[in-house]
Amino acid sequence: MQYFHSHRKLLSGQGLLRLSHFYGQLRRNRIITRAVRSFHGNGRLYAVSEGPLSVAEIFNRIPIEDTRNFCFIAHVDHGKSSLASRVLEYSGNFSLTSETYFLPQSSQIIEKIPCDTHENYEAKEDFLKLDTLSVEQQRGITVKASAASMLYKPNDQALLSPQNDTGYLMLNMVDTPGHIDFGLEVTRSLHVVEGAVLLFDAAQGVQAQTLNVFQKAVDIGTELVPALTKVDLPHARPLEVSIAISEMFGFDPDKILLTSARQRIGVENILEAVACNVPPPVSFEDDDGVTLRAQVLDSWFEPTRGVVCLLKILSGKMEEGDRLVVVDDSFYDKHLSKERQVSNESQFSLQEIGMVLPHRVRTGKLLSGQMGYAIVGLRDPRQARPGSLVLSQDSIDRAFHMEKPEWMLNGDVSQQSALFASVHPLEAGEFDDLCSAVDKLSLNDTGLEVHRTSGASGTDGGPFLGPGLRIGFQGLLHVEVFRQRLLDEFHMEAVVTPPKVSYLIKYLPSKMSSRKQDEPIEEIIEDLSRWPKSGERFDIYEPIVKVRVISPVDYAGNVMELIKKKRGYDMSTEVIDDLNWIFHAQIPWGEVVTSFHDELKNCTAGYASFDTLDAGYKKADLCRVEIMLNGDSVDPLTFVSHRTNAQKESRVVCKKLKETLPREQFVIKIQAKADGKIIASEHIKAYRKDVLTTGGSKAVGGGDITRKKKLLEKQKRGKKRLAQNSSGKVRLSQAAFNSVVSRSG
Template identity: 35%
Template sequence: MKIRNFSIVAHIDHGKTTLSDRILEDTGTVPKRKMQAQLLDGMDLERERGITIKAKAVRIQYKDYILNLIDTPGHVDFSYEVARSLRACEGVLLLVDASQGVEAQTVAHAHLAQSLGLKIIPVMNKVDLSQADADASEEQLWDILKEPIEAERVSAKTGMGIEHLLDRIITDIPAPQGDPNAPLRALIFDSYYDPFRGVIMYIRLVDGSVKPGQMIQFMSSGASYKTEEIGFMTPKQLHKTDSLSAGEVGYLVAGIKDIHQVKVGDTITLAERPAEKALPGYAEAKPVVFASIFPVETTDFPLLRKALEKLNLSDSSFHYQSETSKALGFGFRLGFMGILHIEIVKERLEREFNLSLIATSPNVVYHVKFTPRKSHPQELAALPDAPDDPGYKIIDNPANFPPHGDIIDIKEPVIHITIVTPVEFMDGVMTLLKEKRGTFMSMDHLSNQRVIIKYEMPMGEMVIDFYNKLKSVSKGYASFDYEVAGFRSSDVVLMEILLHGTPVDALSVVVHKDKAQTMGRALCAKLKELIGRQQFEVAVQAAVNGKVIARETIPAFRKDVIAKCYGGDITRKRKLLEKQKEGKKRMKAIGSLNIPQEAFVAMLKIDEE
């Protein structure tokens, strides 16, 4: 079978998208007059940030062979997309920047490809740079792979070595082994919504074949649909075909109007001749970080609802539900795959739908066990049960925490974090991990200059300014990758922020008990600076378990009401001052605060001072 299915994986900024561009150009898939940088990155946001957010697939004709290239995201937040894309391939190009060496996500991707039994072709990129050391980078990769595999030397920017790499793809990556006569089994590795045709699924056929007009069935849900159109993908358009068979990569349209009915990673089979067993590896993509989004103008809430509905059609990996905040009014609670995912969704909402939004500080999900009481609001009783922790409830919003006296135990998510750093910054990185309540797991030397450190760390500590601090202590040279490792009981508490005596639910945060007072003081000081002076005195307080642990007072603006009094009886001046005092007291009783948007990201920056 003259088909080769392969993917390109790399750490972010190692030249993966540029290599895709050169392959498309050198094989004539895209004419040179139509060629442009980051061709497969269709979103403006992808081009501006220089990152791939959505996986792409494209068919390439080269020397009588069909090469199916699946371009994957490089950022750690989108590792689930990388995993399901690799399951659609037989081989992988493991790209390393020869001027930087092996990074954390290089390690993660290499181990993932090995666990799936894929053929790995190491590729040293940017070898034309003066600071490149391809030999040292290759040796680091051998230590990771535990076997010496000859690496290709290329420059994706200039095109050097691309032709030899293409020949190596043909010779080294095995052909698909599926049986075209067996019952259909096709993996859905991506999907997107087209307003005219409905959901378009990207599929890899492992066994069997499919034609238009046949009834397909999703093996996870059992739902059946009639196939309307099938074909394969080129860089800028879809091409119809009469059939797709085992080994091929293509697209399928079945008139599905709701993208949430299509589960990425699911297996498609034929309703009339179903397969006995689904393809392995399917798992629901679960959000790990949560944040609330509110419109700056409360009248924009219906527009925000419509915008989320439309955006969710093209990016079904985030979840949302409506919520109400006493401080910010009506908004939505969203679940994301990571911190970058929050930034991407918020920026797309503001840019594509012309909205002004406030996003609260992100937090993770907790498993909480508490004493049920009749006085509890219905929301607590309606909280979902934790699947692996009987008796625990899932809480993804600090505002939903039960009263502190009723809490029996709180479990927080922990991650296994892998950091690759130069040896000279090792002490600073390990000190940072200790501050973030990390537990040492292992350490290996990649070379005399670079080391791999593995720690177990609470995920909530990574959410609060970890990335910036890691780059600061390593001068930008350290990189990290992580995976969620379960839940552990922890001595964490809910810290409430009170402004003018009223709790602001959107500013509530869950912190470790030992850090509560330090963080409370820092946050109160930051809020005092951000909110600024009002016409009345404002108290900014942090409270844990009903007790105030930190306070800052924002003084009121005061007008010099006795400036016009020159001489005369002192009682006249006192009368004016008493009148002003009464006015300030009345204003304090009925006054309300306008909280600036910067206050809601203060939680992310309180450790920078």
């Protein structure tokens, strides 16, 4: 281009026009110039580049006033990740150029493109670029919030601050999960950003998780931008859904954006709305521009690089080679000594730092307001957990006397585990490897609650499973994703027992009680092996949740019948529009977590959705059902049932185990026991060799019946000895545990 600039007088008008078009293409592809010379030719103004700026230089020249942090929130499968991928594609972060979007667009529904075109197949593949985990790509869902930074040139340049000479805003985007089991990821993301794009499916409209994430955003004070997705679908109802949204949430229907990730409709409108409506990050009042304070948003472990952190710079700057320290909330506790506040193990040297686009771009430093990754050389995943504060070693004393970060004032964003399960390795010798893998996975999955014991012998696996860990999860899908991630990322195949909820036990005075005087009168138990022993007088309280179901009105009868079946009460209904109703009820959490989701989908043809809210504990008539194999109790298969349903559910469990457990050389007797009585039983026949024939199908002993009886009795005694000497050797697979999660017949 310098050659053309030197010889511009020799160029014809057509040559100058081509030069201008080439420069415009560079601009659209985000290749910004260090210096631009302008010249006129044939009445037109032309510009020539003298050299491109690097991506790092562009980002580092954008002040914090021109930064926008936002996320996408919505119900599951309402198009968050697809739209996030299109936003990155439009900004030039992905390989496809933004020229794709320079087609005539309007706020009306654009003429539909056939779904089987090559362009749409290619576009569908691009949707998965933000979902990097193997489990996300296999299941087609988002389980981890993903962040990426991008550049955007707003149509209204007045949005830029005077000191910004790049002409661009820096947008930090977070794509969040939609499933209820990963709601903690959504909450953490909302605490990091100042704005959120609330998405609604133009065909399904308002769903249960839509209400849930909306309430979270309102409670935190996040600025919301409403938008409809999938407006190109044949059964989309943009007008009806917009009216319902405006009535329920108070949005102006004229300001609800219409988008389609598949056909790239409204992507620019999303970015323009974020630029105009989302406020920039608020700086600390005592920010001196020097003292480094950074928040750990996420972290993960890589075998070759160690712990990698995703950071948000709150003040100051961070450069490679800096000596840093990671602290938690106890850093601001003035009652602790400085040695306890900052330990030597938490200090490290910054090895590599850069931006996430979502691919890594090494920049060498991060400035205030920026998000990026940092490789610090840590090998212990527990040293850099999300929510930690990163400080410069040179400014620890200054940071101690400065303003405490907001998320530390409000407490760590956490969520109580909804259910608990035991995790065991297939081989007892792999227990230490399992502990190491769970430590690394819990660094990236903050919804896990890991309970360690003093040693491998202290776990509740018994002779059937051996040593293991007790882990709290947010739901059944969370359990499945955890097990799959263990296998995909750490090549660790583990057995996860059927999840159980917690119960509140209140002990009553009793002369026959064996409890000590100093033991608590009330306790919450998560492990059924701690269930009160016979002879104790106690009341049982089960956890209750407020359930909100959104379903088409055509299935109202089925939904109400299911709620009653699950022992629901205080049922009420609310009308959304002519097609959908909201059902409110209170249901025991143990009934919801087992099979409520599957049964709700079955009775509503897959159209209904639900979410839950903790409602405390309620007294109930419950009993502990113990599952025994050949007379030996199997603690992981033990469950709690309402006394009126105990026998029915026990029969279902015994029948499922009979269908799942493999046959052995001995008879397997499956029994369910409650209140000291056997209430259900099944038998699995043993493999049996035909001892009455020899080779060639020749009968033994001819026609002598006494000889045959002796052989059969001998075989029977051998099977009995084998069963007696094989206590605990019944093979329990993951399929056996999965089969008893749902106890519905």
